[in-house]
Amino acid sequence: MSWDIKNIKKWKSADHPAGSTIPVGGNAIEYKTGGWRSEQPHWLEDRCTHCMICWIFCPDSSIQVKDGKMLGIDYDHCKGCGICATECPKDAIQMEEEEK
């Protein structure tokens, strides 16, 4: 099943699958929720011990990690909930007001 939603904003009634289903899996990444943010997390790399507590707690899989090391934050999907900043034992993530 292909699921090409490039032009979804122009789809007419008949173009949508019956019952508003999404007929493929693993496509949450295509739904960008970064625009919901009012506060932005900032990662202070020099304080980070790569303990992965932020990665465990992030409800939106927005802590980018490779080979056990934190790489940064996925701002396309981070909703700015601030859980990472609250849970970080080293204050290596700080929330700042989202710029316009």
Next chain:
Amino acid sequence: MPKTVALTGNSACAQAMRQINPDVVAAYPITPQTTIVEEFSTFVAKGLVDTEYVTVESEHSAMSACVGASAAGSRVMTTTSSQGLALMWEVLYIASALRLPIVMHNVNRTLSGPINIHCDHQDSMGARDSGWIQIFCENAQEAYDTTIQAMRIAEDNRVRLPVMICFDGFIISHAIDRLDLLDDDVVKKFVGDFEPAISLLDPEKPVTVGPFDGLYGYFFEFRRAQELATLGSLPVIAEIGKEYGQVSGRHYGLFEAYKLDDAELAVVVMGSTAGTTKVVVDKLRDEGVAAGMLKIRSYRPFPATEIAEALSGVKAIAAMDRSLAPGAIGSPVFQEIRSALYDNSERVPVIDYIYGLGGRDVPPTDIEKVFSHLAQIAKTGKIDQVVNYLGLRE
């Protein structure tokens, strides 16, 4: 061989459910529907069906469980009445919007208050815009036959919508009626195997059911698509009614026209009062009055064009409403009938008769009064009163 039996409407429907053998039934008892689920749960306990029977704590949960089970790819049935249907309210819209082929009996009972357990159609009318197909039945035979057809209609790939089978509480549900049951294997073959369009339990074909529409806004397009599916179910309902006729000898259409071809006075009615009306029509015909009846079977979708054509040529029409829409111009059946006739070249006088609320009995003499009123209107060409009340003390 078909078996002739004496059963209540509820027992007949429980038998139909046994023969359909749904995968899941989630239901909560409520008068006058209770004996359907009571009998069906006995079949489950005796191992006569393979159904997973979910005893829920409310009708809201019953319909929610049905939605989940149906989205998982199961063949799902439930039953309710009145306050139970009202409690299902928000989930009814979800079932139809997700295009889930759930089949449900709604044994018609009024809505409180004051508390009343008897028949009228106000419960079904509250759900008329919920996106469910609504089929009204005249007697136990029709309730049984419609249950079997409803499963096919709901699951048809051209439809994929939930179906509500409506029949009159106590009058049909609890009165013992003579009817014919089909053989189990005939029903099994007619209903066929269910091949779900989607299944949440199929890892090969992952699917998201009920996603958030919110920010981009496709809701309008979905609702329109749902409307198109509902309208598109009209020929399917007719086709399956005809096919059922081939296996049972009992043919069903979108509505039944009774002695309507040459009728001058027509009563439009739904439910058990159609039976009473037929008796009156026969009596009036014997007296030389050109009386006729149109019984609506498919109320949602409403076969407006077909009904307008069937009623063309009559001189006066009474729409019978077993519900009352406070503040509206008459009640739902009247509104629909008068609207359907508006585009006919000939302008036929139409009146509304609100009747039978809270189980108020409707004897043949009351229906005769309606025909007398119609005769007077046909003679003078003038409507003295548009909205009328039958058997009301005032």
